[in-house]
Amino acid sequence: MSRTAPALDIDAILDDDATRIIVCCGSGGVGKTTTAAALGLRAAERGRAVVVLTVDPARRLAQSMGLTELDNTPRRITGNGSAADRVDAANGGELHAMMLDMKRTFDEIIEAHADPQRAQQILTNPFYQSLSSSFSGTQEYMAMEKLGQLRRSGDWDLIVVDTPPSRSALDFLDAPERLGRFLDGRLIRILTAPAKAGGRSAFKLLNAGFGIIAGMLTKVLGAQVLKDIQTFVSALDAVFGGFRQRAEQTYRLLQAPGTAFLVVAAPERDAMREASYFVERLADDRMPLAGVVVNRVHQASASTLSSARSYAAAEDLETRGEHDLTVAVLRLHADRMQLAAREQREQEHFTSAHPTVPLAQVPAMPEDVHDLAGLRQIGRLLAS
Amino acid sequence: MRQPAGRKSTARDSDWEGVRLHVVTGKGGTGKTTVAAALALALASGNRKVLLVEVEGRQGIAQVFDLPPLPYEERKIAVAPGGGDVYALAIDPEEAMLDYLEMFYGIKRMGKALTRMGMIDFATTIAPGLRDVLVTGKTSEAVRRRDKSGRRVYDAIVMDAPPTGRIARFLNVTQEVAGLARVGPVKNHADMVRSVLASPETAVHFVTLLEEMPVQETLDGITELRTAKLPVGGVFINMVRPTTLPDTVLDAAAADRFDLSELALGLKAAGLADGKADASLIAEALALEVSEHARRTELERRERGTLDTAGAPRYDLPLLADGVDLTGLYELAEAINEQGAA
Numbered sequence: 088m089s090r091t092a093p094a095l096d097i098d099a100i101l102d103d104d105a106t107r108i109i110v111c112c113g114s115g116g117v118g119k120t121t122t123a124a125a126l127g128l129r130a131a132e133r134g135r136a137v138v139v140l141t142v143d144p145a146r147r148l149a150q151s152m153g154l155t156e157l158d159n160t161p162r163r164i165t166g167n168g169s170a171a172d173r174v175d176a177a178n179g180g181e182l183h184a185m186m187l188d189m190k191r192t193f194d195e196i197i198e199a200h201a202d203p204q205r206a207q208q209i210l211t212n213p214f215y216q217s218l219s220s221s222f223s224g225t226q227e228y229m230a231m232e233k234l235g236q237l238r239r240s241g242d243w244d245l246i247v248v249d250t251p252p253s254r255s256a257l258d259f260l261d262a263p264e265r266l267g268r269f270l271d272g273r274l275i276r277i278l279t280a281p282a283k284a285g286g287r288s289a290f291k292l293l294n295a296g297f298g299i300i301a302g303m304l305t306k307v308l309g310a311q312v313l314k315d316i317q318t319f320v321s322a323l324d325a326v327f328g329g330f331r332q333r334a335e336q337t338y339r340l341l342q343a344p345g346t347a348f349l350v351v352a353a354p355e356r357d358a359m360r361e362a363s364y365f366v367e368r369l370a371d372d373r374m375p376l377a378g379v380v381v382n383r384v385h386q387a388s389a390s391t392l393s394s395a396r397s398y399a400a401a402e403d404l405e406t407r408g409e410h411d412l413t414v415a416v417l418r419l420h421a422d423r424m425q426l427a428a429r430e431q432r433e434q435e436h437f438t439s440a441h442p443t444v445p446l447a448q449v450p451a452m453p454e455d456v457h458d459l460a461g462l463r464q465i466g467r468l469l470a471s
Numbered sequence: 472m473r474q475p476a477g478r479k480s481t482a483r484d485s486d487w488e489g490v491r492l493h494v495v496t497g498k499g500g501t502g503k504t505t506v507a508a509a510l511a512l513a514l515a516s517g518n519r520k521v522l523l524v525e526v527e528g529r530q531g532i533a534q535v536f537d538l539p540p541l542p543y544e545e546r547k548i549a550v551a552p553g554g555g556d557v558y559a560l561a562i563d564p565e566e567a568m569l570d571y572l573e574m575f576y577g578i579k580r581m582g583k584a585l586t587r588m589g590m591i592d593f594a595t596t597i598a599p600g601l602r603d604v605l606v607t608g609k610t611s612e613a614v615r616r617r618d619k620s621g622r623r624v625y626d627a628i629v630m631d632a633p634p635t636g637r638i639a640r641f642l643n644v645t646q647e648v649a650g651l652a653r654v655g656p657v658k659n660h661a662d663m664v665r666s667v668l669a670s671p672e673t674a675v676h677f678v679t680l681l682e683e684m685p686v687q688e689t690l691d692g693i694t695e696l697r698t699a700k701l702p703v704g705g706v707f708i709n710m711v712r713p714t715t716l717p718d719t720v721l722d723a724a725a726a727d728r729f730d731l732s733e734l735a736l737g738l739k740a741a742g743l744a745d746g747k748a749d750a751s752l753i754a755e756a757l758a759l760e761v762s763e764h765a766r767r768t769e770l771e772r773r774e775r776g777t778l779d780t781a782g783a784p785r786y787d788l789p790l791l792a793d794g795v796d797l798t799g800l801y802e803l804a805e806a807i808n809e810q811g812a813a
Contacts, residue, residue, distance in 0.1 A: 217600050309652055310655075312655060353500065355794070360534075388757070396743065404737060404740065410736065412733050415717065416716070416734055416737075455770075
């Protein structure tokens with residue numbers, strides 16, 4: 088069994104005009120956002136008009152691109168200071184970036200799809216306010232919605248997006264389906280029935296069985312809560328059709344050949360296991376996987392010197408009471424070789440299970456990325 | 472405080488005496504679940520009974536302990552060093568909702584009917600705050616649960632909580648449902664949960680690495696918790712690498728004054744190099760590793776200094792050379808006990 092994964096050719100993906108969307112997904116803390124930003128910068132400097140859509144509220148990313156903060160509208164990134172810290176536009180490319188504001192995005196959809204009176208009714212409803220500013224589910228859905236908007240605008244050659252750190256791996260793929268289930272549920276029809284029948288008081292027209300349920304819901308949730316839910320659901324019902332259709336459109340867009348999914352991982356057991364899961368899930372959903380980016384890979388410069396030899400030599404010198412410095416350096420090196428070997432094994436496990444999936448490695452940096460020069464370096468390492 | 476039946480208390484110095492609910496949060500990738508598991512083992516040591524709960528449906532606890540997926544049921548999963556039991560529970564919001572209906576209204580059957588209709592799914596989707604109240608509510612119930620003789624069933628509960636970016640919101644349940652329910656049963660339930668979470672019986676611990684982003688998120692999370700008047704616990708610095716090089720060497724390496732010739736001599740003396748040229752070649756490659764290590768150490772020192780400003784006790788957990796396995800968990804539990812975090 089071959090344990091060598093095919094190499095991931097990042098530049099081929101970035102340079103291909105047919106590539107319109109790159110989705111970076113992966114578990115939390117593996118460097119998705121940095122990867123997305125580095126890819127965006129590299130593509131822009133190779134001549135493409137790029138927008139990076141991030142859901143990560145880390146100010147650091149905005150700062151690394153020379154902005155104090157990002158908002159819900161794409162901003163042009165040019166950089167400032169020395170040449171190394173400016174976006175090189177020599178090839179005719181441009182870099183833009185934005186950060187998803189899910190509440191704003193949600194509000195805009197409501198405003199665009201409901202008449203002013205209904206929109207007002209929804210926007211001021213306590214349930215809407217809770218739903219639109221919560222982090223679970225809504226963020227994934229709104230990321231999809233924003234992606235669809237950006238793509239439809241036709242303003243960019245390439246959209247690079249990082250996905251929210253979901254509690255379950257691919258929540259953003261499930262969002263449209265969940266919305267559908269939500270809509271088609273019997274419950275929503277029960278709740279909206281009175282409103283549809285002319286907005287008379289709750290459950291008045293319902294039969295006895297529903298009456299019992301309504302009574303119990305009132306008991307458990309309280310009458311006001313129930314009323315809020317009803318008002319919200321019936322108001323939202325009017326705009327839901329649009330929602331669902333658009334979510335499905337975006338979903339199909341993701342399956343199309345112009346999209347490239349990159350699974351971002353770190354060479355640790357949990358992260359590689361998650362990566363495996365992502366890869367399988369993407370295949371199940373027939374989403375086009377381009378490959379896996381493994382961040383923070385440890386390498387040793389003196390790789391010809393094995394950890395076993397280093398440990399043995401360090402011990403030998405120590406017994407002889409000589410060369411303290413060399414002893415310490417050899418131990419450091421041996422630890423590093425061991426770490427590198429362990430990380431290599433984790434990647435090999437992955438490759439055994441998914442032999443055809445291309446991999447790219449990015450070495451661990453001693454320091455965090457702070458500026459465009461740092462992002463550029465990551466991009467270079469990704470492509471090499 | 473009365474002691475649970477059949478178990479003798481072991482007097483020991485812990486920084487969190489009196490805390491029964493340990494909430495563990497951390498940025499993704501910091502090893503939050505691993506630390507929660509190790510903390511549960513550490514708290515159980517000395518014949519105690521500890522419940523480890525999971526709230527995000529990721530089955531992370533099962534993975535850490537190398538077990539099949541956990542059900543919505545409290546079951547024993549590990550024995551602590553020196554005796555003591557760790558139980559685990561994967562909280563599912565739907566099941567927690569049924570429990571809630573059963574416990575407060577005695578209407579479990581009706582609850583099941585509601586589940587079939589998609590009511591629970593609906594309610595927790597449309598009002599994520601409600602989901603959080605159910606999950607924290609189930610946990611609070613376990614904290615307060617007593618057996619027939621009136622003794623607490625668990626000595627401590629450890630919660631593997633959502634990541635740092637969401638923790639204040641997740642725990643600030645009354646705030647979360649305030650917009651939804653100003654009065655009524657949900658509000659009352661949230662108030663009960665709040666009284667447990669905000670009490671001195673609770674501590675929210677942060678897991679971090681000595682890297683910029685996790686440290687910044689930790690500080691932000693601590694500030695948010697303090698603003699919400701929720702009890703901040705300790706900071707667990709995970710994956711701490713041993714310092715093998717003396718400060719003088721690190722400083723020299725950082726300042727590009729590393730003694731290459733001494734290293735080359737050492738390599739020759741150890742028989743690792745064939746001749747002078749080979750020795751200096753290897754020495755140069757090794758020096759690169761040293762200089763990277765020095766920069767890394769410098770950054771870690773800086774991040775430690777930043778963490779100091781949080782004013783929370785800190786605990787160091789070593790990087791496990793062989794990755795996280797069961798042996799590694801016990802190693803971490805020991806480190807937690809030794810440093811008085813449990």
